[in-house]
Amino acid sequence: MADMATRYVHRFGADIGDAEPKKLLGGKGAGLSEMTRLEIPVPPGFTIDTNACRAWMDTEGEVEGLDAQVAEALAALEADVGRALGDAGDPLLVSVRSGAAISMPGMMDTILNLGLNDETVEGLAAKSGDRRFAFDAYRRLLDMYGDVVLGVEREHFEGAMRALKGEKGDPDMDDTGLDAEALEELCRRYRAIIDEKADRPFPQDPRAQLDGAIAAVFDSWDNPRARRYRKMNEIPESLGTAVNVQAMVFGNMGDDCGSGVLFTRSPSTGARDLFGEFLQNAQGEDVVAGIRTPRPLTKSAARRGQAKDALEDVMPGPFETLSEIAARLEKHYRDMQDIEFTIEKGRTFILQTRTGKRTAHAAVRIAVEMVDEGLIDRDTAVLRVPPDSLEQLLHATLPEPGELEKRGVKPIAKGLPASPGAAVGQIVMDADEAEKLAEEGKAVVLVRRETSPEDIHGMKAAKGIVTATGGMTSHAAVVARGLGKCCVAGASGLDVDYAGRKVRARSPGGETVELEPGELITLDGTHGLIYRGELDVGSAATIPELERLMEWADGHRRLRIRANADTPSGARTARSYGAEGIGLCRTEHMFFAQDRLEAVRCMVLAGPHPDVREKWLAKLEPMQREDFVEIFRAMDGLPVTIRLLDWPLHEFLPREARDLQAVSQALGVDVEVVRRRALELHETNPMLGHRGVRVGLTSPEIYRMQTRAILHAAAECAAEGVDVRPEIMLPVVALAEELAALRPIVEEAAREALASKGAEVDYLIGTMIELPRACLVAGALAEHAEFFSFGTNDLTQTTLGISRDDAGRFLPFYVHDPGGLMEADPFARLDVHGVGELVRTGTERGRARREALKVGLCGEHGGDPRSIDFCHRIGLDYVSCSPPRLPIARLAAAQAAIRAETSDGA
Numbered sequence: 001m002a003d004m005a006t007r008y009v010h011r012f013g014a015d016i017g018d019a020e021p022k023k024l025l026g027g028k029g030a031g032l033s034e035m036t037r038l039e040i041p042v043p044p045g046f047t048i049d050t051n052a053c054r055a056w057m058d059t060e061g062e063v064e065g066l067d068a069q070v071a072e073a074l075a076a077l078e079a080d081v082g083r084a085l086g087d088a089g090d091p092l093l094v095s096v097r098s099g100a101a102i103s104m105p106g107m108m109d110t111i112l113n114l115g116l117n118d119e120t121v122e123g124l125a126a127k128s129g130d131r132r133f134a135f136d137a138y139r140r141l142l143d144m145y146g147d148v149v150l151g152v153e154r155e156h157f158e159g160a161m162r163a164l165k166g167e168k169g170d171p172d173m174d175d176t177g178l179d180a181e182a183l184e185e186l187c188r189r190y191r192a193i194i195d196e197k198a199d200r201p202f203p204q205d206p207r208a209q210l211d212g213a214i215a216a217v218f219d220s221w222d223n224p225r226a227r228r229y230r231k232m233n234e235i236p237e238s239l240g241t242a243v244n245v246q247a248m249v250f251g252n253m254g255d256d257c258g259s260g261v262l263f264t265r266s267p268s269t270g271a272r273d274l275f276g277e278f279l280q281n282a283q284g285e286d287v288v289a290g291i292r293t294p295r296p297l298t299k300s301a302a303r304r305g306q307a308k309d310a311l312e313d314v315m316p317g318p319f320e321t322l323s324e325i326a327a328r329l330e331k332h333y334r335d336m337q338d339i340e341f342t343i344e345k346g347r348t349f350i351l352q353t354r355t356g357k358r359t360a361h362a363a364v365r366i367a368v369e370m371v372d373e374g375l376i377d378r379d380t381a382v383l384r385v386p387p388d389s390l391e392q393l394l395h396a397t398l399p400e401p402g403e404l405e406k407r408g409v410k411p412i413a414k415g416l417p418a419s420p421g422a423a424v425g426q427i428v429m430d431a432d433e434a435e436k437l438a439e440e441g442k443a444v445v446l447v448r449r450e451t452s453p454e455d456i457h458g459m460k461a462a463k464g465i466v467t468a469t470g471g472m473t474s475h476a477a478v479v480a481r482g483l484g485k486c487c488v489a490g491a492s493g494l495d496v497d498y499a500g501r502k503v504r505a506r507s508p509g510g511e512t513v514e515l516e517p518g519e520l521i522t523l524d525g526t527h528g529l530i531y532r533g534e535l536d537v538g539s540a541a542t543i544p545e546l547e548r549l550m551e552w553a554d555g556h557r558r559l560r561i562r563a564n565a566d567t568p569s570g571a572r573t574a575r576s577y578g579a580e581g582i583g584l585c586r587t588e589h590m591f592f593a594q595d596r597l598e599a600v601r602c603m604v605l606a607g608p609h610p611d612v613r614e615k616w617l618a619k620l621e622p623m624q625r626e627d628f629v630e631i632f633r634a635m636d637g638l639p640v641t642i643r644l645l646d647w648p649l650h651e652f653l654p655r656e657a658r659d660l661q662a663v664s665q666a667l668g669v670d671v672e673v674v675r676r677r678a679l680e681l682h683e684t685n686p687m688l689g690h691r692g693v694r695v696g697l698t699s700p701e702i703y704r705m706q707t708r709a710i711l712h713a714a715a716e717c718a719a720e721g722v723d724v725r726p727e728i729m730l731p732v733v734a735l736a737e738e739l740a741a742l743r744p745i746v747e748e749a750a751r752e753a754l755a756s757k758g759a760e761v762d763y764l765i766g767t768m769i770e771l772p773r774a775c776l777v778a779g780a781l782a783e784h785a786e787f788f789s790f791g792t793n794d795l796t797q798t799t800l801g802i803s804r805d806d807a808g809r810f811l812p813f814y815v816h817d818p819g820g821l822m823e824a825d826p827f828a829r830l831d832v833h834g835v836g837e838l839v840r841t842g843t844e845r846g847r848a849r850r851e852a853l854k855v856g857l858c859g860e861h862g863g864d865p866r867s868i869d870f871c872h873r874i875g876l877d878y879v880s881c882s883p884p885r886l887p888i889a890r891l892a893a894a895q896a897a898i899r900a901e902t903s904d905g906a
Helices: 021-037 050-059 066-081 120-128 131-148 154-167 180-197 206-220 224-233 284-289 316-333 360-372 378-384 387-394 401-406 431-439 453-461 475-483 544-554 568-576 587-591 594-605 610-634 657-667 671-680 693-698 700-719 736-757 772-776 778-782 792-800 811-815 835-849 865-873 883-905
Strands: 009-011 045-048 094-100 110-114 241-247 258-263 275-280 337-344 347-355 416-419 422-428 444-448 464-467 486-489 494-497 502-506 512-515 520-524 529-532 560-564 582-586 639-643 725-730 764-769 787-790 854-857 878-881
Touching: 009 021, 009 066, 021 045, 021 050, 021 094, 021 241, 021 347, 045 066, 050 206, 050 241, 066 206, 066 241, 094 206, 110 131, 110 206, 110 284, 120 131, 131 154, 131 180, 131 206, 154 180, 206 241, 224 453, 258 284, 275 337, 316 337, 316 347, 360 378, 360 387, 360 544, 378 544, 378 883, 387 883, 416 475, 422 431, 422 464, 431 444, 431 453, 444 453, 444 494, 444 520, 453 475, 464 475, 464 520, 475 486, 486 520, 544 883, 560 568, 560 883, 568 610, 568 883, 582 587, 582 878, 587 594, 587 610, 594 610, 594 657, 594 671, 610 639, 610 700, 657 671, 693 700, 693 736, 700 725, 700 736, 725 736, 725 787, 736 764, 736 778, 764 772, 764 778, 772 778, 772 792, 772 835, 778 787, 778 835, 787 835, 792 835, 835 854, 865 878, 865 883, 878 883
Parallel strands: 422 444, 444 464, 464 486, 560 582, 560 878, 582 639, 639 725, 725 764, 764 787, 787 854, 854 878
Antiparallel strands: 009 045, 045 241, 094 110, 094 241, 258 275, 258 337, 337 347, 416 486, 422 520, 494 502, 502 512, 520 529
16 A cells, blocks of 8 residues: 555646656646646646556555545645536536656547536536537537546447437538537437446546546556557556646637647748647547647648638637747747647637657757757757657658649649658558558558547558548647658548448549559658559658758767668768768678679589689679779778678579579589589578688688788779778687688788789778677687677577567567567667677677777667667777668767766766
């Protein structure tokens, strides 16, 4: 049981001592409390903190002292507003909302209008003078409470609503078309549904309603969609949620009322303009649920001919108040804010403020412009952009709509540009199916009337998202921007027929087309357009602010960032992304071109005699040399680490009859001889077979050829004035004796190559560490190696005993299932407690023997921000990753350095 002295309930604005506000009160509660202190117009209320949630989980709902504290806070709230919960004449109504420390939009549950029952609804009707408003509020409570607390599926309430609208003559009418009599009838039907479907009746006692709602919000922390969202976004399970109980203000009392969402800057582009939407005569849930298409806040954001519908024109006074509050909050928090508001009879109230989710484009622009505005410093700007979000900047784009129209390509539907970019995929109408098809490698676009939190897994799996309803702040839009997915929302010309498995699209020109699941469509999220079929896409446009941000980031980095590149074109691309060298050039990848592949196959299958293999090596050597020349030119002045042959032999052996025939003809032997030799070379587990240094020792002529090609190319480039810095890497080493035997072979070939050119070129010889034993004997290896490069792809496989080629059959259970056994996929993020400790050990032991040892990491983890942070902390010199992830790695390395500087200075 919890200690009676533990304080769980805090009134908005109350002193919480040294506690961290977001951790204790959740993001929503912290914002409400802070705004109350700033004298922002916030409806009063109280927060039940995250400690109570954790205690609730531990005690199965028996939190000692909690009930009394809620009663005390409720009494204070009643005194503040001059109304009482359950008062038949002038009832207090409250909202009950979740609020985790880290924003989880739409993942947990909310209940509005709590306190209404068959008696108080009459009091509300009389007090407000608006019977329609009172019963509209009551039907909303019955719907939400029935769903969230009593477990009645929402489709039952939606069905009753549709049926009643049909009886009134228009099943598609807006909810606002139902009069007071219709809403009263709807409430009767909703109560009958609850009586039939729930295991207990709707409570008429408002305090019992409140207790049930609090319990439901706490329990929603553990609902499947919330757990899935936390897993996807790596939010700790232990945080818990707070519960915010707040006096209701009403946006649905008439045309001088409304609810909406605003951002202090555009969450799509970062432009410094008030951005948002509202609905007149509506509650806030209508806006985020996407069941009605909202109106813009500003006249400038309105579509042509609709400026008169903007809040700025409809309610200029409240708009001006909102603009002033938005400016105050952004300046106070020094970041773009996402604000929920309600206007009640012309009065403006703020229900929430939080840091706004944004696209990568917006994040970069906002960070840089806030430095220019003096709101934040450069370090803060660098820390403010999530490195992984930069992937969004590489999204495909389509030509401008006008250019496409000139080619005769017209959109089949138009909606709102909810999240920029372009996406191509086949239509899928169900989130589960989207996830299933994506796992099969298919590109899908999720097409829905509107999305809900239950669709999150399908949204993550899809290339793009389309909704027929909703606006720029609907669930689909907010989640898509957070996921970096292209999204077109509110495409009113779409009719999504789930039962008939059809999507009917009406183009801006009036033409109608019918689509079926499986058909390809192309989305233009930048302009809100949908095209039939697959269109060609191009690379993303350059964002001017990114260059400045990356300059600031590069000024902080200690870790150097190299690229994995195996071809001249790859090297040039890497340099354009800011690579500071090549950390891994896989020479075996140079052999996959058809003209080279046949020579490699002949070399492998020619027989056991080295002199026979030399003939085929002689054909390959000039090809390799030409590649190295171009790579050195591209990397002028930067190091190039070249891994000598580490083939997966099975990838080179011929299988098809035509390939066997081609090799037999080239070698001048019978095809059966070739087939037999290929079978003899078959390996049960090629990853642990005849590869790497083992090939160099048993067939040294191969490594001699490659060394000659490298140094001949280096000498040729040096003669041109190119600053060449070759680093020759010997892979898959387990024994110091292997290096001791192989290094002289490489050095001899290098001397001969340079002597033949009359050149002097400095080069390094090092090793790639991919085996646990190599980490443990790193001191002995360092006697023969001037650098280490940790190949963490294979080191992860050999440490965990998991083949990444086969892990897909079981690894999702370890990683993705709720309560999974691993925090992340170990092939995507470095297992710092296992593989990471081996890297740390190898680095320390290697440098203890050779102080100047250069150490890097060249696995896929070299592009993962958390892995990069670990590499910085243990003192590696560089990481290497694929070229598209170079900006991500550069930014992550800078953030690691800033965090370390801040920690050291603390």
